[in-house]
Amino acid sequence: DAGITQSPRHKVTETGTPVTLRCHQTENHRYMYWYRQDPGHGLRLIHYSYGVKDTDKGEVSDGYSVSRSKTEDFLLTLESATSSQTSVYFCAIRALNTEAFFGQGTRLTVV
């Protein structure tokens, strides 16, 4: 298995609270991605990173921020969680011109 770990695996939080999801890799891959997966929408890109402190927005970035201060960690923060952010979140890592390896996912429920 590729060395990628997401934490937590499950979380229930209240509307309006901040939430941070962590993605940790041991592969030293350059690229890291955060996707959300919802029925009927497939995998939608939230934010991605192409190096330490180099990040960019994806198609559904509103309400989310990210940070990558080290190669191995990519953090996704929901500043003030809303019910529309209830989803399964996947982190992926990738080296140049290779496949993406995905974490096990984080199931987030905002009540």
Next chain:
Amino acid sequence: TQLLEQSPQFLSIQEGENLTVYCNSSSVFSSLQWYRQEPGEGPVLLVTVVTGGEVKKLKRLTFQFGDARKDSSLHITAAQPGDTGLYLCAGVGASRNTPLVFGKGTRLSVIA
């Protein structure tokens, strides 16, 4: 944004039947990847096609990349219940830092 359209969205077939899933875009990709995802897991790569017109076979699965590198297909021969899952195509853009973009997926159910 480079969009990938997959069809059909859902497919339910009997064991032993053949099927084809399509992945189409108006954009050109440097390569295209197919992933399979099972419930509760992240997607796992099946194949990468790079050259226009390329055909790759993986047991009963045949993948083809369009000549113009804008579309791809996945054909499964004699489907088995173990083929059940969500099939996703993903496009790799020509620019170095372009992110991996996914289609919405085809959910396949093979009934024994």
